[in-house]
Amino acid sequence: MFGYYVELAVRSLRRNPVLTGLMVLAIAVGIGTSMTTLTVMHLLSGDPLPGRSEHLHYVQVTPYPQDATPTHPSEVMDDRSAMDLWKAKRADQQALLVGSTIKVHVPASTSPPLLLSMLSTHADFFTMFAAPFEYGGAWTAEDDEKHARVAVISSDLNHRLFRGENSIGKIIRLRDSDVRIVGVLKPWRPSPLFYDVYGGRMAHGDTADFYGKIEDVMTPFQSGLEINDGNFVQFTCWQLPPSPGHLQNAPCLWVRLWVRLQDDAKVAAYRRFVADYAAQQKAQGRFRHDLTAVPSLMEWMTSNRVVPGDVRLQVWLAFAFLAICLCNTVGLLLAKFLRRGADFSVRRALGATRGAVVMQCLVETGVIGIAGGLLGWLFTLAGLWLVRQQPVPYADMVRLDASMFMTTFVLAVTTSLLAGALPAIRAGRVAPALHLKTL
Template structure:
């Protein structure tokens, strides 16, 4: 029966090509606008560590004595608090993180010095965050302790300095210090860059060194988020009264997360008793909770998405009117079908199949408009422009949304058409 209804729908759409084109265009434009913004929202708000994000946590304490009554702790920690928590080894894995700009030179490459972002972290960073390697591997926990002069570099930097060859064992000069390359990453682009404080959409750092090594070769050049008084030794950040170090921990089950939460709270209470803290407010959010807390998705992206769906609703109402006019103009034809024995349900189904076919055609147009919209988005001066693409879930959503929208638009016209009184229409004929 469906094949028969589909044949009737095709004949009906061919009979009035202008009206058909208007309906398809209304659906296509609405779908194109809404799917462009929905795809961007989907990409920016996705889980950067699928299957692992529930085990990755961001602990917070409030070492700032100028905020004793703050309801939320500081976003990042001072050096001593972060190292105290890290040194306790209460988590399954843990990583200290700071970043800074540094001059990078490859002594055996004929390139001028580069000024790049350097990430200083601990060995667990790579296994915690599932960082993929092309050559070599990460440094060891022993390298963290020994302040080893080693580094891991990005695939982009390896291509730029060494032509993409295996550069493990070669030398980089960071600032005024030589380090040995122990690993080269595969192309790695987490979205967002979740381990950064605000979860930006920038690319990962090109150079990574052990935490202690980074502090030694670039001391005084790390970003400080806030200081509560002037440091006694300017430039020596380990003793600075400033928040600037990030700590991430991996806790493999809920019991460990609860135990670590109590541990952080006890640590804050001990520090307050010792006179170093004035507040015992602490937090332990998992990765997705943290990204939601900092509002990682730009507000203008959310606004654009809602505006696009409002536009889709307008297109939906226009399609309702066009379908209603189309079906009522065929009252005579539908009345004859009823007189020949067709039930109201059969007429209703016939009209819905026609509406669904309009939605399918609109979905094809909407898909093409979505590709065009995403192409334009990739040319915008934003940090996330290079990650914009239409993945398989969004491709399928395009057609599901188009057909669902057209079926919804066809409900009222189909109901009206199914209630045509055969006797009245036969009299007119």
């Protein structure tokens, strides 16, 4: 019976191609607009590390001795607090992070130095955040302890300096220090740059840096501090540091700490540990406040408003436009089905039930939805191409993945069936006697 209804639907749609085209176009335009914005939203708000993010946590304390009452813990911490928490070794894995810019060049090269970004961190960083390697691997915990002069470089930098060849063991100069390459990352573009998210709340949703590229050079934490001493930028200071950029043991916030905690019991224990540490520092007079937090990765991204506000607004506006398109489709379907009242009356006279008539109409609207979904998919591809031309930091990453491809057709068929429900019910309630008298 379903195949018969599909055949009837195709015949009906062919009889009036203009009306059919208008309905398909209305659905397609609404689907294309909404799916374009929904795809961008999906990219920006999705879990960057499925299966891992619930175990990764960002550590917050409030080390600055200010009189004002803060409403939330500090987004970054001072060097002393960060080292205290890191040296306690209470997490399954942990990594301190600080960023800076540094001059990079190959000692034997005549090319001018490159001014690039550098991340100073710990060996656990790479396994915690599932960083993929093309050549070599991460340095070891022993390298961290020995302040070894080693580095992991990005795929982009490897292509710029060594034309993409295996550069393990080669030497690059960071500022005035020679370091040995131990690892080269594969092309890696986390979306967002989750390990570097902070300050979104204070920046009032300015999320431009959340979708940048990874650092070109990564070094052991203490090695990076020694190599680039004097060139680190503080987030804020409550006193002037001894000298700009020299921030170790300075009254400044500039260090971040990420930890991996494998289960809920460890999360609870680590939160107690951080709270006890803050209370102890407050009792000693070093902290004025004992506010702490250990949010998970997704909680941390949410609190920093990783998804730009204008994207959320665009999604709402796009779905409002889709609703308008569906209202127009409802009107066209209502006119179409009521005009076929005589056909439905004959079917009813031959024994068809109201439910059969309703089902016939819904199958027809489903066919319209599939056609609208196909055209809407093309409109979505065009819309995403237009997004990629915009001057926004995440533009080059906007693509339609398999899940959003399927969502396009599911949304098209679902919305078309919703639009056709009222006209189908009205068609099923047409009194056969009124039309049979005129035949």
